[in-house]
Structure formats: C-alpha cells, structure tokens
Amino acid sequence: MESGLENVVAAETVLSDVDGQAGRLIIRGASLDDLAGERFETVAAMLLDGFFEQPVEPGALGKAIGAARVEIFAQFAGLDPQLLTLPPTDVVRALIARLPDGDDLAAAVQLLAAPAVFVPAVIRAKRGEAPIAPRAEAAHAADVLHMLGAAEGEAAVGGLDTYLVSVIDHGLNASTFAARVVASTKAGLTSSVLAGLSALKGPLHGGAPGPVLDMLDGIGVPANAEGWIEDALDRGERLMGFGHRVYRVRDPRADALKRAVGRLAASGSANRSRIGLAEAVEQAALAILKRRKPDRPLDTNVEFYTAVLLEALGFPREAFTAVFAMGRVAGWIAHAREQAGTGRLIRPQSRYVGPRPLEAA
Numbered sequence: 001m002e003s004g005l006e007n008v009v010a011a012e013t014v015l016s017d018v019d020g021q022a023g024r025l026i027i028r029g030a031s032l033d034d035l036a037g038e039r040f041e042t043v044a045a046m047l048l049d050g051f052f053e054q055p056v057e058p059g060a061l062g063k064a065i066g067a068a069r070v071e072i073f074a075q076f077a078g079l080d081p082q083l084l085t086l087p088p089t090d091v092v093r094a095l096i097a098r099l100p101d102g103d104d105l106a107a108a109v110q111l112l113a114a115p116a117v118f119v120p121a122v123i124r125a126k127r128g129e130a131p132i133a134p135r136a137e138a139a140h141a142a143d144v145l146h147m148l149g150a151a152e153g154e155a156a157v158g159g160l161d162t163y164l165v166s167v168i169d170h171g172l173n174a175s176t177f178a179a180r181v182v183a184s185t186k187a188g189l190t191s192s193v194l195a196g197l198s199a200l201k202g203p204l205h206g207g208a209p210g211p212v213l214d215m216l217d218g219i220g221v222p223a224n225a226e227g228w229i230e231d232a233l234d235r236g237e238r239l240m241g242f243g244h245r246v247y248r249v250r251d252p253r254a255d256a257l258k259r260a261v262g263r264l265a266a267s268g269s270a271n272r273s274r275i276g277l278a279e280a281v282e283q284a285a286l287a288i289l290k291r292r293k294p295d296r297p298l299d300t301n302v303e304f305y306t307a308v309l310l311e312a313l314g315f316p317r318e319a320f321t322a323v324f325a326m327g328r329v330a331g332w333i334a335h336a337r338e339q340a341g342t343g344r345l346i347r348p349q350s351r352y353v354g355p356r357p358l359e360a361a
C-alpha cells in the first residue's frame with residue numbers, strides 16, 4: 001500500500017478530471033483553458049447543477065450569491081475581537097463554523113458567499129480598518145475587490161475571476177477528499193466545507209503561495225536566484241510552488257494565472273520588476289530541479305503564479321490560503337453533494353502493526 005494513497009481511486013465523479021501526464025484539467029466537460037475567462041459564478045453553477053432539487057443557472061446563482069453576501073456581511077458585525085489574533089484562514093474558518101449545517105441550495109449559496117465576505121473583512125479588521133459593505137448587484141469578483149478596498153479595474157476583476165475559476169475544483173485533492181469523507185457521514189455542507197478548509201491550510205496543499213513570496217523576497221534580484229535555490233535545496237528544503245502529486249508536467253493552472261499576471265502588468269496594475277523576478281526564479285528553479293532530480297519530473301504548480309497574482313491584486317500573503325478557499329468552496333460543495341448522493345459511508349481499513357496481547361498459554 002502507498003502511504004499517500006496515490007493511485008487509489010476512492011470516488012467516481014462527473015466534476016473534474018486531472019490528467020497529470022498531459023497537464024490537462026477538465027471541469028464538467030470543459031477544459032480549464034476554455035473556462036479561464038469565465039466568471040466564478042458561471043463555473044460554480046456548472047459544478048453545482050444537478051446536485052440540488054432545482055436546476056442551478058449562472059444568472060440566478062450570481063444573484064443569490066450577491067444577496068447572500070449582504071446577509072453574511074450583517075453577521076460580521078458580531079465578530080469577537082479575540083478571533084483576530086488568529087491567522088486570517090483560522091478566523092475565516094471560525095466565522096464559517098457559525099453557519100448552520102444544511103444540504104439544500106440555500107445552504108450552498110451561503111457557503112459560496114461566506115469566504116468572499118469574510119476574507120476581505122478579516123484582512124481589513126487586522127489592519128484596523130472598518131469593513132466595506134458588499135453590493136448585492138455586483139459581480140462576485142468585483143465585489144470581493146470592492147470589499148477589500150482594492151482597485152477594481154477590468155484586468156484586476158478578470159484576474160481574480162481567473163484565479164477563482166482556476167482553483168475551483170481539482171479531482172480528489174486532499175481537501176476535497178476530506179470534504180467528501182465528512183459528507184459521507186451526512187453531517188451537512190458547513191461541516192464538509194470546514195473539513196476542506198482545514199486540510200487546505202497546510203503548506204503541502206493550499207498553504208504554499210505565501211512562502212513563494214517569502215522566497216522571492218529572500219532572493220531579491222534575479223542574479224541571486226541560482227545561489228539562493230541551491231542553498232535552500234542543500235539544506236533539504238522544498239521549493240514552494242514546484243512539484244505536484246499528480247502532474248508530471250506543468251500545471252495548466254500555472255499558465256492561466258501567468259497570463260492573468262501578464263494582463264495586470266499590461267494594464268499597469270502589477271509591478272513589472274516583481275514579475276521579472278518571478279520569471280527568473282521559475283526558470284532557475286526548473287533547471288536546478290531537473291538537474292538534481294532527473295528521475296522525478298518537478299514542474300511549476302498552481303501556487304507559484306497564484307502568489308504573484310494575489311499580491312498584485314492587493315491581498316496580503318497571510319490571507320492567500322483563505323482566498324484559495326473562496327474559489328475551492330464551490331468544488332467542496334459539489335463533491336459533498338455528489339458523495340452524499342451515493343448514500344455510502346467512506347470507511348476504509350487500517351492494518352494493525354502494533355503489539356498484540358500475549359496469547360493465553
């Protein structure tokens with residue numbers, strides 16, 4: 001048995017397919033390349049349609065999420081200041097935990113809206129700034145940037161949509177598996193989403209992009225990239241933003257995000273020298289990893305350009321994992337409903353390898 005359950009098929013899904021050899025991601029029959037220009041609400045509706053009593057249509061879902069943002073924002077007024085001593089992802093998790101468990105579309109809509117409202121409000125509260133109220137009629141990504149107090153230009157809104165869509169679902173990754181296990185007990189959608197978020201925050205999963213920026217800061221200028229990377233690997237460290245359990249080639253999400261970063265730079269809303277540094281670091285890292293690990297293809301993963309993009313959009317690095325949850329929450333909900341629909345509890349076996357009581361003589 002592989003200790004990380006690699007190659008074990010634990011669910012059948014119509015939601016997404018990750019082809020790690022070809023570097024291709026399919027979401028409900030469409031390739032990520034075709035979806036990367038769509039709004040979050042549109043792709044969330046694609047994921048959720050068929051898993052509730054009523055059909056899920058993008059326009060209606062967008063409106064419902066807008067109304068839910070306003071409702072959820074009202075709850076934020078009651079935030080316990082003690083919570084703000086925790087890292088942003090943990091504050092967001094605590095706030096989501098206050099939502100009631102449910103299994104219907106209304107519960108799903110609340111959960112889609114919750115991280116989008118809580119993340120900007122928590123970021124602002126940690127800076128000592130008052131929260132900014134959402135606008136029910138606005139598009140989801142535009143409203144998130146508005147609530148953050150960040151620039152809302154076309155390239156910025158498009159960049160956030162590209163990000164949210166790029167991470168919306170990705171096969172049976174660790175957080176989605178966690179969400180499905182909880183859903184299989186029929187605990188409800190809030191519980192499944194909390195399980196997903198808890199799994200997501202680790203640095204081997206969704207916690208990597210903050211450390212990617214720490215790496216860029218540590219390197220400082222392109223000329224330092226090679227030496228810095230060699231030293232880090234000599235110390236036995238892993239390079240954040242590289243390698244993947246499934247992809248053996250470049251993560252297709254990395255390209256979608258790199259293109260969004262390029263559009264931000266062209267619109268003047270991203271720092272060109274920061275992007276130049278990121279490109280130089282990526283190039284150096286790929287060459288060094290190839291030389292050091294010739295038998296283990298290690299390529300750029302989603303987190304590398306996530307870091308550059310989210311920084312350019314105005315999110316602080318401590319909050320990157322919570323922004324990831326803003327997109328992935330749609331995938332967790334869809335998987336939770338798909339799993340619950342099978343009616344089957346997920347309950348694997350372990351092999352006992354500890355001591356046994358002495359047999360009676």
Ligand code: ACO
Nearest residue numbers: 203204205206208238239240241242243244245296301303
């Ligand atoms: N930097 C340096 N070496 C690496 C890296 C890396 N980023 N990733 C893997 N390796 C090396 C390992 O040290 C190992 O070498 P060894 O055999 O000499 O010990 C070899 O490649 C194989 O590694 P595994 O641990 O078997 O690979 P696994 O499939 O478990 O790793 C993972 C996947 C956890 C993502 C890994 O590549 C990693 O730690 N990357 C850095 C963290 C990161 O970017 N995480 C975000 C992933 S994307 C996402 O979850 C949204």
